[in-house]
Amino acid sequence: MKFALVTGASSGIGEQLALELAARGYGLVLIARRMDKLEALAALIRSTHQVEAHPLQEDLSDPDAPGRVREWLVSHKISLQILVNNAGYTIWERFDSVPESDWQEMLHVNLHAPVKLCQMLLPLLREHSPAYILNVSSTTAFQGVPFMSVYTASKAFVRFFSRSLHYELKSEQVHVCCLMPGTTRSEFMERANMMALAPTAEKVMMSAQKVAQAGIKGLFRKKIEVIPGFINKIQSLIVALRLKPIFEKGAYKIYNRP
Numbered sequence: 001m002k003f004a005l006v007t008g009a010s011s012g013i014g015e016q017l018a019l020e021l022a023a024r025g026y027g028l029v030l031i032a033r034r035m036d037k038l039e040a041l042a043a044l045i046r047s048t049h050q051v052e053a054h055p056l057q058e059d060l061s062d063p064d065a066p067g068r069v070r071e072w073l074v075s076h077k078i079s080l081q082i083l084v085n086n087a088g089y090t091i092w093e094r095f096d097s098v099p100e101s102d103w104q105e106m107l108h109v110n111l112h113a114p115v116k117l118c119q120m121l122l123p124l125l126r127e128h129s130p131a132y133i134l135n136v137s138s139t140t141a142f143q144g145v146p147f148m149s150v151y152t153a154s155k156a157f158v159r160f161f162s163r164s165l166h167y168e169l170k171s172e173q174v175h176v177c178c179l180m181p182g183t184t185r186s187e188f189m190e191r192a193n194m195m196a197l198a199p200t201a202e203k204v205m206m207s208a209q210k211v212a213q214a215g216i217k218g219l220f221r222k223k224i225e226v227i228p229g230f231i232n233k234i235q236s237l238i239v240a241l242r243l244k245p246i247f248e249k250g251a252y253k254i255y256n257r258p
């Protein structure tokens with residue numbers, strides 16, 4: 001059985017990405033911190049799709065986590081064909097109010113862990129080519145977003161890292177795609193204490209399932225980037241037309257925190 005590994009599979013987009021891949025016959029390695037959620041998802045996947053599903057508890061802010069994941073995959077002889085770097089979160093706060101340890105931790109999850117997993121798992125993926133890597137960025141990567149400065153920059157990093165890898169690995173049949181969701185219904189806003197913005201966000205929110213479906217479709221079509229949803233596509237296009245400052249000033253008003 002060919003396997004896909006999904007980080008941040010305990011909720012939201014990651015959970016839906018795992019379900020999409022299971023529906024296509026892939027065995028799953030599910031990674032996050034909340035083991036109860038992973039076990040419930042693994043049980044659902046096994047019973048619904050008759051594929052193997054292995055929950056693996058890891059805190060990706062720990063720099064040693066990617067190494068442990070690799071060891072686990074090797075010792076369990078997992079034929080890895082797909083790596084999905086989805087785990088991530090934001091901090092909604094003025095930059096100068098965020099303690100260093102908090103933004104460092106976020107950078108480990110959003111940026112260091114995906115890079116390290118790509119590098120450490122590439123040899124395993126190559127053994128099962130054509131292989132795939134899906135890195136989850138965000139439409140915030142197209143512009144600055146005040147009060148989410150480190151998060152936005154981490155997502156821009158993921159975007160350009162993925163675009164570069166896409167070309168580097170193309171000839172080896174390892175296809176790298178970057179999924180760039182806009183506002184999506186998940187635990188994301190609640191975790192960042194952003195629920196005050198939920199009524200506005202609700203107007204443009206996509207379901208995590210739709211985002212995941214678009215991501216997996218784009219991945220198998222070997223797209224370099226996937227922006228799910230019409231509004232997100234249009235917004236990204238406008239920003240790409242060098243109108244960033246308008247959106248950045250707008251974002252400043254929307255996300256402003258005293």
Ligand SMILES: NC(=O)c1ccc[n+]([C@@H]2O[C@H](COP(=O)([O-])OP(=O)(O)OC[C@H]3O[C@@H](n4cnc5c(N)ncnc54)[C@H](OP(=O)(O)O)[C@@H]3O)[C@@H](O)[C@H]2O)c1
Pocket residue numbers: 007008009010011012013014031032033034035037058059060061086087088089090109136137138139180181182183184185186187188189191208
């Ligand atoms: N929702 C949006 O509006 C939106 C928009 C653009 C991009 N995104 C991106 O989409 C991705 C998925 O987010 P989501 O919307 O699905 O949010 P979510 O429901 O909060 O899911 C985040 C996932 O990341 C995992 N995670 C967080 N910290 C972790 C850590 N230290 N170690 C391991 N896993 C960790 C969480 O699992 P545990 O807590 O169990 O560890 C959870 O499974 C993120 O990269 C996010 O930046 C989201």
